[in-house]
Amino acid sequence: MTTVxxxxxPSDEDEPADGAAEPLPELExxxxxxxxxxxxxxxxxxxxxxxxxxxxxxVALAWATSRRDTLASIGLNVAAGxxxxxxxxxxxxxxxxxxxxxxxxxxIRAALPALLLAALAVTARGALTIAAGWAxxxxxxxxxxxVELRLFETTxxxxxxxxxxxxxxxxxxxxxxxxxxxxxxIVDDTVNLVTxxxxxxxxxxxxxxxxxxxxxxxxxxxxxxxxxxxxxxxxRHLDWLGRITRRRRMWMLAQLMADRHTAAEIRAYQMxxxxxxxYRRVIGLETRAELRLARALTATRAVGLSITGVxxxxxxxxxxxxxxxxxxxxxxxxxxLLAVQSARAGLRTAVFATNSLYEDALYYQDYxxxxxxxxxxxxxxxxxxxxxxxxxxxxxxxxCYPDTNVxxxxxxxxxxxxxxxxxxxxxxxxxxxxxxxxIAGLYRPTEGMIRWNGVDLAELDPRxxxxxxxxxxxxxxKFPFTARQNIRIGRHxxxxxxxxxTVEDAARGxxxxxxITGLPFGYxxxxxxxxKNGQDLSGGQWQRLVAARxxxxxxxxxxxxxxxxxxxxxxxxALFQHLRxxxxxxxxxxxHRLANVRHADRIFVLDHGRLIQQGNHDELMAQDGxxxxxxxxxxxxxxxxxxxxxx
Numbered sequence: 001m002t003t004v005x006x007x008x009x010p011s012d013e014d015e016p017a018d019g020a021a022e023p024l025p026e027l028e029x030x031x032x033x034x035x036x037x038x039x040x041x042x043x044x045x046x047x048x049x050x051x052x053x054x055x056x057x058x059v060a061l062a063w064a065t066s067r068r069d070t071l072a073s074i075g076l077n078v079a080a081g082x083x084x085x086x087x088x089x090x091x092x093x094x095x096x097x098x099x100x101x102x103x104x105x106x107x108i109r110a111a112l113p114a115l116l117l118a119a120l121a122v123t124a125r126g127a128l129t130i131a132a133g134w135a136x137x138x139x140x141x142x143x144x145x146x147v148e149l150r151l152f153e154t155t156x157x158x159x160x161x162x163x164x165x166x167x168x169x170x171x172x173x174x175x176x177x178x179x180x181x182x183x184x185x186i187v188d189d190t191v192n193l194v195t196x197x198x199x200x201x202x203x204x205x206x207x208x209x210x211x212x213x214x215x216x217x218x219x220x221x222x223x224x225x226x227x228x229x230x231x232x233x234x235x236r237h238l239d240w241l242g243r244i245t246r247r248r249r250m251w252m253l254a255q256l257m258a259d260r261h262t263a264a265e266i267r268a269y270q271m272x273x274x275x276x277x278x279y280r281r282v283i284g285l286e287t288r289a290e291l292r293l294a295r296a297l298t299a300t301r302a303v304g305l306s307i308t309g310v311x312x313x314x315x316x317x318x319x320x321x322x323x324x325x326x327x328x329x330x331x332x333x334x335x336x337l338l339a340v341q342s343a344r345a346g347l348r349t350a351v352f353a354t355n356s357l358y359e360d361a362l363y364y365q366d367y368x369x370x371x372x373x374x375x376x377x378x379x380x381x382x383x384x385x386x387x388x389x390x391x392x393x394x395x396x397x398x399x400c401y402p403d404t405n406v407x408x409x410x411x412x413x414x415x416x417x418x419x420x421x422x423x424x425x426x427x428x429x430x431x432x433x434x435x436x437x438x439i440a441g442l443y444r445p446t447e448g449m450i451r452w453n454g455v456d457l458a459e460l461d462p463r464x465x466x467x468x469x470x471x472x473x474x475x476x477x478k479f480p481f482t483a484r485q486n487i488r489i490g491r492h493x494x495x496x497x498x499x500x501x502t503v504e505d506a507a508r509g510x511x512x513x514x515x516i517t518g519l520p521f522g523y524x525x526x527x528x529x530x531x532k533n534g535q536d537l538s539g540g541q542w543q544r545l546v547a548a549r550x551x552x553x554x555x556x557x558x559x560x561x562x563x564x565x566x567x568x569x570x571x572x573x574a575l576f577q578h579l580r581x582x583x584x585x586x587x588x589x590x591x592h593r594l595a596n597v598r599h600a601d602r603i604f605v606l607d608h609g610r611l612i613q614q615g616n617h618d619e620l621m622a623q624d625g626x627x628x629x630x631x632x633x634x635x636x637x638x639x640x641x642x643x644x645x646x647x
Contacts, residue, residue, distance in 0.1 A: 001043025006250050051193075051354060058190035061183065065142045071192050074133035076128045081198030083125035088206035090118035098519065136191050140184045147183040150371060151175060158377045165402035168377070171370045181366025183361040189360055193353035205568045213322065214339075221315040221340050228304025229348050230355070231295055239293045244609045246286050255334040260530065314463045315340065343420045361493045380445070382459035387550055389468050389556040389586055390453045392416045397448035399434055399609075408434040410609035411448070418556070421579065421587040423454045423474035423597035425627060426606035432590045433474075436559045436604065439588055441471045474562035476537075478530035483516045484544065490549035506552035511574040512544035547575055561590045603627065 062070040093115075154319050155172065162168045207214045220223045256262050256273050266272060267446045319336060322328035328336075392415065401408040416422055416439060424432040438450060441457055450457040452465065470490065487503045503523065507513040519525035519535055527545075528534040537545065547563055563575060576596055579587050589600060597603055599616045605613035605620070605627045613625050620627040 044605060046170050050358065051165040053185070054357055055190050055193070057361065058186040058357070059084070061140055061143065062187045062190075063579050065146055066139060069135045069139045069142070073132050073139060074194055076132035076189065077195045078198055079127045079130040079243045080132065081202035083128065084199060085206045085209075086139050087118055087121035087125060088203065088317065088335055088339055088342075090114050090121055091338060115364070122395075132191075136188065137189075139187055143184040143187055143285075147180050147367065149181055151367070154371050155377075158374050159379045159444070160437070162374070162377045162400065163442070168374070168402075171366070171373065174363075175367045175370035177368065178363040182363040184358055185360040185365060186364050186561040189353045193350055193357060196346045196348070196350030196353055200343055200350065207336060207339050210335055211328050213324075213327060214319075214332070214336045217315050217318050217336070219343070221311045221343075223347075224304060224307040224345050228300065228308070229351055231304070232300050234355075235296060235300060236293070239289070239296075243286065243289050243307060246289075250279070250286060253282065257294045269376045271414055272355075273484075301344070312340075317601040322507060333371060363416060377589035379462045381462035381465070384455060384460050385463040386452060386460050386468055387519075388418070388453075391420050393451045394439065395449045395451070395453075396439055397435075397450060398439055400421065400446045401444060407446075407609050409438060409445075412606075412609075413448075414604055414611065416586050416588060418559075418586050419583045420601040421599070423591070423600040423603045424591045424606060425591075425594065425603055425630070429608075429632075430606040431609035432606055433561055434609075436561055436588050436590055440471060440557060440559050441465045442469075442471075468556045470550040470553035470557070471559040472547055472550040472561065473559075476542065478527065478542060480526070480531070480534075482521075482524050482526050483519060486527060486545050487548045487552050490551075490553040499551045499553040501552055503548075503552060506548040507544075509551045509578040510544045510546045510547035511570070512541070544575075551578070551642035556585055558585055558587045559590075560587060562592070563589075564588065594627075594634055 036385065059070065063075075093312070136536075139546060147225075158168075204215060204219075228347075256266070257272075257279070266275065312496070319328065319333045321331055325328060333482065370589060394412055394414050397409060397412050398407055400407055412431075412435060424435060426432050438445060441450070441452075441460075441462070444458070452460060452535075457465065479489065481489070484503055487506055491500070501509070506511060507516055516523055516525075526534045527537060529536045541562070548562075550558060550560075558579070560579065579589070591597060600617070602614060602616060603610055603620055605625070613620060613623070613627055615623075622632065
């Protein structure tokens with residue numbers, strides 16, 4: 001009786017019950033696959049024709065990054081190739097003396113100068129190769145630094161609306177996923193290509209000097225192995241294309257089963273067996289595919305080696321014939337055999353580098369195209385300064401998001417003045433958040449005009465405008481910094497001094513100071529459990545920290561988009577009391593808790609992007625409209641709860 005310890009590993013004979021893998025439409029090949037598909041259907045001849053242009057582009061990128069390392073990596077490889085030629089010629093001299101007639105001691109003494117020259121050539125070539133590799137290794141991180149910095153300088157400068165554009169998001173993902181990573185690869189591929197070609201040329205020159213008749217024999221003997229390498233590389237690539245969807249599925253499942261943020265939910269819903277079953281199914285299909293690929297590659301390699309063996313036999317036969325007829329000396333024939341091995345290695349390197357360079361250059365072009373096009377979406381603005389915010393006027397402002405004709409904000413006119421607290425009220429999807437971002441200058445209107453202090457927003461310096469704004473967003477991020485840094489990034493460039501509140505003042509204003517001092521390292525506690533000594537906060541504690549960040553910014557215009565959604569009643573009351581105490585600040589408040597807007601100076605009610613009511617709380621309650629209806633619904637809920645309590 002056999003005991004089964006676990007599931008049997010799949011073999012290449014196993015197939016799914018229906019004969020094909022279950023389709024996974026939700027994980028169809030993404031945008032980032034289009035370059036791989038294009039490369040897979042490109043002939044090697046087309047790749048070779050584009051090679052000079054690709055090499056120029058790669059060298060230009062490397063040259064712009066580090067001239068010294070570029071010169072060293074290419075120049076030293078060329079010098080190593082020259083020494084390869086010298087070493088082969090010296091080897092011929094050694095063999096000629098050893099194969100000459102006469103006593104053995106005399107032949108050895110006669111071969112010593114050539115032997116010493118060959119040894120020096122091999123030693124120097126090794127040293128140059130190591131130095132070239134060092135220069136090449138130095139180039140890679142420098143190029144990565146430059147291209148990554150350029151990408152993120154661009155993505156952090158573009159207008160906010162760009163991130164709502166699906167086309168922009170797709171191009172950005174392509175540039176990040178593959179294009180940025182392949183920038184250094186095209187330089188690496190180019191240096192490898194130069195190395196391989198120099199090795200082949202150096203060998204060819206040596207063979208030509210020794211005996212020109214041997215050159216075509218050398219190339220014919222090395223060609224079959226290179227062709228086999230190309231076929232195997234293409235087969236691997238096409239197979240990878242066919243399996244990419246399944247591999248993405250595996251990656252997704254692996255992330256779900258080994259991630260801190262999903263661990264609690266997996267255990268609460270007992271999802272372990274389901275996820276493992278899905279993973280076994282997908283990895284079974286993947287394993288069978290890999291076994292089929294191994295079988296196909298073995299067959300290709302066997303055919304290639306057979307042809308290579310025939311070519312080698314033909315070479316030996318030709319060399320034997322040339323030796324018998326006296327056309328080639330024995331020493332030259334022996335050197336030719338050494339040259340064949342060197343030429344094979346160089347040709348293999350050059351072929352692989354050519355394939356890689358072409359594909360990597362396609363992805364790098366995606367990166368360049370994105371950076372160029374994204375540069376056109378950096379808000380230009382004007383050069384007029386902004387010292388304060390006295391009033392902000394919206395005149396018939398309309399806003400449509402990219403790729404849609406739906407008006408998120410539709411013909412809104414209103415004014416926000418210094419010292420006021422204005423509230424935006426409405427049901428979900430009414431346009432409150434979009435309107436707040438228009439007021440803040442984060443979005444530009446599709447129609448209408450926004451004026452700050454009577455000046456068109458388009459004429460103001462965008463950096464100075466942004467410097468007047470702070471946003472407490474409902475979509476805040478958990479930045480993996482210390483508590484102090486999480487607050488200070490609200491205005492990280494502020495010099496030490498009396499200007500503006502301190503970090504502790506901002507934390508007290510947001511009812512966060514006591515919570516922070518209770519952490520293991522106080523304000524210096526790292527807020528990310530994925531790092532040593534890191535801590536995490538509850539949703540409400542994080543929202544206090546985000547509120548403190550907004551207060552620390554000490555901006556003249558404060559946008560509060562659901563700033564208390566996760567706060568308890570005490571923290572919420574403290575925050576709103578603080579917001580109402582600043583006479584030099586304009587506050588735009590968005591909240592569904594209408595009790596918090598009762599003391600607002602003015603309340604604007606929105607519905608499907610249109611402004612349908614405005615006034616203070618008492619004025620709006622005196623009207624039979626949406627605001628009164630929403631307020632009474634919430635009030636009724638509180639009264640009902642109070643009525644159910646102990647009396």
